[in-house]
Amino acid sequence: MKPSxxxxxxxxxxxSKKTISIALIxxxxxxxxxxxxxxxxxxxxxxxxxxxxxxxxQVEEQNDKNTIAYKNRFLKRSDRLNADDQVIETYTFIQSSRHYYLIHDQIPLDSSIQVVNDESVTVTSNNGTETVAAEKVAVRELYRFFEPELNPIVWLLVLYLGLILIAAIFQYMKTYLLQVHANKIIQRMRNDVFTKVEELPMHYFVKQPAGKILARVTNDTEAIKELYVKVLETFVNGFIYMSGIMIALFLLNExxxxxxxxxxPILLLFMKFYKKYAGKYNRVIRSVNSDINASINESIQTMPIIQAFRRTDERQQEFEQLNDRHYRYQKKMIALSALTSFNLVNAIRGIAFVGFIWYFGSRSFSVENVISTGLLYAFVDYLTRLFEPLTQMVNQLPQLEQARVSAGRVFxxxxxxxxxxxxxxxxxxxxxxxFYNVSFAYEKDDYILKNVAFTxxxxxxxxxxxxxxxxxSSIMNLLFRFYDPQKGIIAIDGIDSASLTRQQVRQHIGIVLQDPFIFTGTVLSNITLDDPTIKREQAIAALKAVGADRFxxxxPKQYDEPVGEKGSEFSTGQRQLLSFARALAFNPAILVLDEATANIDTETEGMIQQAMNILAEGRTMLVIAHRLSTIQHADQIIVLENGQIIEKGTHDQLIEEDGNYYQMFKMQQGGLSEQAIL
Incomplete structure (x- = not known):
C-alpha cells in the first residue's frame, strides 16, 4: 500500500533533518x-x-537609592527595607480617582477611600470603615515616589530590547534555513519529476497531452513550492508560537x-471540514488547469491549421468552456475561504475574550483572587498574540489544500x-x-504487425x-524499444533485444525523422546535443560531409549561429541536413531514416540523397521510404500491407515481379500525388 x-x-x-533541527531550535x-x-x-x-x-x-536616614526625601522625612518601600534600617512610622501610598494620598496607617491596598479634609480620609475595606490621617501628594511631589523606579524600568526595557534583537537574529537564521531547505526540496522534487518523465514508456506520452504533463512539472510543483516555502513555515512557526503562548498563559493563570x-479543538474540527470540501474543489481546479494548458499548447502548435481552416471560433469556444469551469470552481473556493478565514478567527477571538471577561468580572474582585494590572495587561497581550499565528494559519489553508492536491497529482x-x-x-x-515472427498491437488484439520476419x-x-x-513506423518503434512486441523476438547481432536495457539498445542506433527537431541553442549544439564525447571538429566535419556547410x-556566426525554437529560420531541407549531420556525428552502427525525404523539394532531394549515401557508408541503414526514387539502390526493399510482408527484394527484382511495388513505382513515375498514393 502506497503512503498517503x-x-x-x-x-x-x-x-535534511539536520537543517530542520537547527531551524526549529x-x-x-x-x-x-x-x-x-x-x-x-x-x-x-x-x-x-x-x-x-x-x-x-519612614526611616532615619537616606542610606541607598531606594530611599526618597519627602517633606523632611526619609521614606522607603517596605518591600525594600534592609536589615539595618530603623523604621519610625508606617504609611500606605494609594491612589483614589486621579489623586494620590499618603495615609498615616497600614491599610489594605484594595480599600476605597473618601476625602474628609486635607488631613484625613475615610477608608472602607473588608475590615469596616474608619477615618485615618492622610496627606494629599501634590503632582510636583509625585515624581519623588517614582524616582527609585526609573533605573529598574530602564534596565528592564534595555533587557527587553536586547532580547528582541537576539530573537531577530534567530528569526533570520530560522527563516533563511527553512527557505533554503524548502527551495532545495522543490529542486529535488522537480529533478525527480523530470527524471521520471524521461523514464516513462512511450505509450504514456501517446495517452497524455503534452500540456498536462507540463502542468505537473511546472504548475503543480510550483504550488508545492508554496507549501514548503510559505505554508509549512507558517504552520511550524504558528504551532511553536502558540505553544509558547499557551505555556506563558499557564504560568500566568491556569x-x-x-x-x-x-x-x-474548534480549529482542528474546522480544518477537517475545510480539507473535505477544499480538496474536492482543488482537484477539479488543478485538473481543469492542466486541460487549459493542454488546449493552449495544442492551439499554439496547430495555429496555422486553425487559421487556415477558419476554426478560431470553435477553438475559442472550447477554451471558454474550460475557462468557465475553472472560474466556477475557483468561485466555490473563494466562497469557502471567505467564510472561514477572518470570520472564523474573529469568532474564536470573540469567544476567548468573552470567557476572559466573564472570568475576570465574576471572580477577580474577590480578595482571594485579585488580578493585578500587570497580570491583566500580560494576559490580554498574550491573548492578542495568540490569534496572530491562528489567523495566518487559517489564511494559509487554501494554499495548503491546493498544494496537497497538486502533490497528489505529482506523486x-x-x-x-x-x-x-x-x-x-x-x-x-x-x-x-x-525480426523473428514479430506481432505487435498498440491496443489489445488490434495487431498492427502480424508475423513479420526479415533479416x-x-x-x-x-x-x-x-x-x-x-x-x-511500428517496425522502427519496436527496433528502438519504444514498445515491445506481444509475440516474436527482435534480435540485434543475434542477441534478443529484450535481454538488453532500452538504453543499451539505443546506444548504437541513430534516427533521422521526417520532421527533424531543432533545439534552441546554436548550430553546433544541435549537432553534438552537448555530448562531451563529440568534439567541435567532429561536428563541423559531419556538417561538411552532408553539405550543410554551404548555407x-x-x-553571421557560422557554426556558432544562435538557433531559435524549432529552427524556424532554416528551410525544411536545411533542417533535414542538420539532422543528417547529427546522426553522422554520433556515428551509430544502425541508422533509421523515418521518411526523411518526404517533405523535401526536388531541388534539395539531390543534396539529401548525397547525404544519405555518406551516412550509409560502414553502417546498417533502415529506411522508411516515401519517395521510391531515393531507395532504388537499397540492398533490400520490403513491401508491407496491413502489417504483413507481401514482397521482398531489390528494386530491379520487385519491378520484374510486377507486384505492388511495381504499381507504386509506376504511379510515382506517372507524376501522381505521393500523398494520395502513400
Missing amino acids: TEKRLLRYALS CLIIAVGLELTGPFIAKKIIDNHIVGIQTEWV TLAMICLILL ELLDEDSEVIDNKEIDRIRGEVT VLPGQTVAFVGYTGSGK IEKL
Whole structure:
C-alpha cells in the first residue's frame, strides 16, 4: 500500500533533518525570547509603576537609592527595607480617582477611600470603615515616589530590547534555513519529476497531452513550492508560537489558560471540514488547469491549421468552456475561504475574550483572587498574540489544500511504471537486425504487425515501403524499444533485444525523422546535443560531409549561429541536413531514416540523397521510404500491407515481379500525388 500524500510530503520535508533541527531550535529560541515581553511588561507595571501603591515606611536616614526625601522625612518601600534600617512610622501610598494620598496607617491596598479634609480620609475595606490621617501628594511631589523606579524600568526595557534583537537574529537564521531547505526540496522534487518523465514508456506520452504533463512539472510543483516555502513555515512557526503562548498563559493563570485551550479543538474540527470540501474543489481546479494548458499548447502548435481552416471560433469556444469551469470552481473556493478565514478567527477571538471577561468580572474582585494590572495587561497581550499565528494559519489553508492536491497529482506521475535505466556501455554492435515472427498491437488484439520476419545484414541498406497504416513506423518503434512486441523476438547481432536495457539498445542506433527537431541553442549544439564525447571538429566535419556547410558558412556566426525554437529560420531541407549531420556525428552502427525525404523539394532531394549515401557508408541503414526514387539502390526493399510482408527484394527484382511495388513505382513515375498514393 502506497503512503498517503501527507506522509510523502513529510518525507521530502525531512530529507535534511539536520537543517530542520537547527531551524526549529532557532525558532524556539526566538519565540521564547520574544514572548518574554509581556512578562517584562507585567514586572514593570506591577513592581515599578502600580507597585508604588504599597506600604511605605519612614526611616532615619537616606542610606541607598531606594530611599526618597519627602517633606523632611526619609521614606522607603517596605518591600525594600534592609536589615539595618530603623523604621519610625508606617504609611500606605494609594491612589483614589486621579489623586494620590499618603495615609498615616497600614491599610489594605484594595480599600476605597473618601476625602474628609486635607488631613484625613475615610477608608472602607473588608475590615469596616474608619477615618485615618492622610496627606494629599501634590503632582510636583509625585515624581519623588517614582524616582527609585526609573533605573529598574530602564534596565528592564534595555533587557527587553536586547532580547528582541537576539530573537531577530534567530528569526533570520530560522527563516533563511527553512527557505533554503524548502527551495532545495522543490529542486529535488522537480529533478525527480523530470527524471521520471524521461523514464516513462512511450505509450504514456501517446495517452497524455503534452500540456498536462507540463502542468505537473511546472504548475503543480510550483504550488508545492508554496507549501514548503510559505505554508509549512507558517504552520511550524504558528504551532511553536502558540505553544509558547499557551505555556506563558499557564504560568500566568491556569484557569484562564484552560479557557483558551478549549478553542484549539474548534480549529482542528474546522480544518477537517475545510480539507473535505477544499480538496474536492482543488482537484477539479488543478485538473481543469492542466486541460487549459493542454488546449493552449495544442492551439499554439496547430495555429496555422486553425487559421487556415477558419476554426478560431470553435477553438475559442472550447477554451471558454474550460475557462468557465475553472472560474466556477475557483468561485466555490473563494466562497469557502471567505467564510472561514477572518470570520472564523474573529469568532474564536470573540469567544476567548468573552470567557476572559466573564472570568475576570465574576471572580477577580474577590480578595482571594485579585488580578493585578500587570497580570491583566500580560494576559490580554498574550491573548492578542495568540490569534496572530491562528489567523495566518487559517489564511494559509487554501494554499495548503491546493498544494496537497497538486502533490497528489505529482506523486501520481511519480508512481507511473517506468523503464529500467541502465546506461552501462556495451561493445559496438555490427548492425545485424532480425525480426523473428514479430506481432505487435498498440491496443489489445488490434495487431498492427502480424508475423513479420526479415533479416538485415551488417552494412546493408534496407527500405520499407507501403501505404499509410501498413506498419512501417511500428517496425522502427519496436527496433528502438519504444514498445515491445506481444509475440516474436527482435534480435540485434543475434542477441534478443529484450535481454538488453532500452538504453543499451539505443546506444548504437541513430534516427533521422521526417520532421527533424531543432533545439534552441546554436548550430553546433544541435549537432553534438552537448555530448562531451563529440568534439567541435567532429561536428563541423559531419556538417561538411552532408553539405550543410554551404548555407551555414553564410551565416553571421557560422557554426556558432544562435538557433531559435524549432529552427524556424532554416528551410525544411536545411533542417533535414542538420539532422543528417547529427546522426553522422554520433556515428551509430544502425541508422533509421523515418521518411526523411518526404517533405523535401526536388531541388534539395539531390543534396539529401548525397547525404544519405555518406551516412550509409560502414553502417546498417533502415529506411522508411516515401519517395521510391531515393531507395532504388537499397540492398533490400520490403513491401508491407496491413502489417504483413507481401514482397521482398531489390528494386530491379520487385519491378520484374510486377507486384505492388511495381504499381507504386509506376504511379510515382506517372507524376501522381505521393500523398494520395502513400
